[in-house]
Amino acid sequence: MGNRRFVMKCGGSTLAALPDAFFEDLRDMQAKGIEPVIVHGGGPAINETLGKLGIESRFVGGLRVTDEPTLDVVEMVLAGRINKEIVRKLQKNGAKSIGLSGTDGKLIVAKPVENAHEVGLVGDVIGVNSTLVEGIIQLGFIPVIAPIGIDEAGQRYNINADTAAGAVASELGVDTMIVVTDVPGIMRTVDGKKVVLPQVTFEDLEEMIVSEEIYGGMIPKVRAAMSCLHGNVKEVLIVDGSAERVLSRAVTEGDIGTRIVRS
Numbered sequence: 001m002g003n004r005r006f007v008m009k010c011g012g013s014t015l016a017a018l019p020d021a022f023f024e025d026l027r028d029m030q031a032k033g034i035e036p037v038i039v040h041g042g043g044p045a046i047n048e049t050l051g052k053l054g055i056e057s058r059f060v061g062g063l064r065v066t067d068e069p070t071l072d073v074v075e076m077v078l079a080g081r082i083n084k085e086i087v088r089k090l091q092k093n094g095a096k097s098i099g100l101s102g103t104d105g106k107l108i109v110a111k112p113v114e115n116a117h118e119v120g121l122v123g124d125v126i127g128v129n130s131t132l133v134e135g136i137i138q139l140g141f142i143p144v145i146a147p148i149g150i151d152e153a154g155q156r157y158n159i160n161a162d163t164a165a166g167a168v169a170s171e172l173g174v175d176t177m178i179v180v181t182d183v184p185g186i187m188r189t190v191d192g193k194k195v196v197l198p199q200v201t202f203e204d205l206e207e208m209i210v211s212e213e214i215y216g217g218m219i220p221k222v223r224a225a226m227s228c229l230h231g232n233v234k235e236v237l238i239v240d241g242s243a244e245r246v247l248s249r250a251v252t253e254g255d256i257g258t259r260i261v262r263s
C-alpha cells in the first residue's frame with residue numbers, strides 16, 4: 001500500500017459476521033499510525049426493518065427506490081443503528097472511533113441521480129467535506145461514515161454505499177480503497193469452476209458486466225472502483241470480511257481478493 005491512509009467500505013452483507021479479530025486489526029493499524037476511514041452499507045438491515053413496517057423493498061439497477069418514508073427508515077437504520085454498532089465494536093476492541101452521517105457537517109454533498117424519476121430520493125455525490133474527515137483523523141479517531149447525502153437546500157438523499165465510499169476515497173486522495181463484502185473477490189467460472197480473479201482490467205470488468213458474470217450488488221462496486229481509479233486512487237481491493245487477517249493482508253501483503261487497477 002502506498003500512503004498510510006485508506007478508505008474501507010464495509011458491506012451490509014458481511015457486517016454482522018465480522019469477527020472481533022477484524023476490529024482488533026483496525027485497532028492495531030490505528031496504533032501503528034495507519035489511518036483507516038470507514039464508509040458502511042446496511043442494505044439487508046434496511047430491508048428487514050422496512051419489511052417489519054410492511055414496506056416492500058424495490059430496486060432499479062441496484063438502487064433502492066426511495067421516497068420520504070423509506071428514507072426515514074434508511075437514515076434510522078444506517079446512521080442510527082449500523083453506524084453506532086460499528087463504532088461500538090471498534091471501541092470494544094480498543095480502537096478510537098467517531099460515527100457520522102454524510103449529512104453531519106455536510107460531509108457528503110449530493111444531487112439527485114439522473115434516473116431520479118425512477119428511484120426517487122437517491123443521490124450522487126458532488127462533494128465531500130474532506131477537512132472534516134481530516135480533522136477527525138487528526139484528533140486520533142477512525143471516522144465511520146453512513147452514506148446519506150445532503151444538498152444545499154437541506155434535502156437528504158439515500159446513496160449507495162459503494163458510490164459514497166468511492167467518492168470519499170477520491171476526495172481524500174488515498175491510494176487504496178478496500179471493499180469488504182461476503183465473497184472472496186470477483187469470481188468467474190473457468191472450466192466449470194468458480195475462481196477468484198486476483199487482478200482484473202477495466203476491459204475485463206466491462207465485458208463481465210455485459211456477459212452478466214458480474215451482476216447485482218457487484219455492479220455498483222465495480223462502477224465505484226472504476227470511477228475513483230479515474231482520479232487519484234491507485235488500487236481497489238475487493239475482499240471477504242470473514243477471511244482471516246483480511247485487513248492486514250490487504251494492507252501489507254495485498255495478496256488477497258481481487259485487485260482492480262487503472263487500465
Ligand SMILES: Nc1ncnc2c1ncn2[C@@H]1O[C@H](COP(=O)(O)OP(=O)(O)O)[C@@H](O)[C@H]1O
Nearest residue numbers: 011012013181183185186187213214215217218
Ligand atoms: N462476478 C461476481 N463475483 C462475485 N460476486 C458477485 C459477482 N457478480 C455478482 N456478485 C454478487 O455480489 C454480491 C456482493 O454484493 P452485495 O450483496 O451488494 O454486498 P454488500 O452488502 O457487501 O455491498 C455477492 O454476494 C454476489 O452475490
Ligand SMILES: CC(=O)N[C@@H](CCC(=O)OP(=O)(O)O)C(=O)O
Nearest residue numbers: 012041042043063064159160161
Ligand atoms: C440508493 C441505495 O440503494 N442505497 C442503499 C444504501 C445502503 C447500501 O448501499 O448498503 P450495502 O452496501 O449493504 O448494499 C440502500 O438503500 O440499500
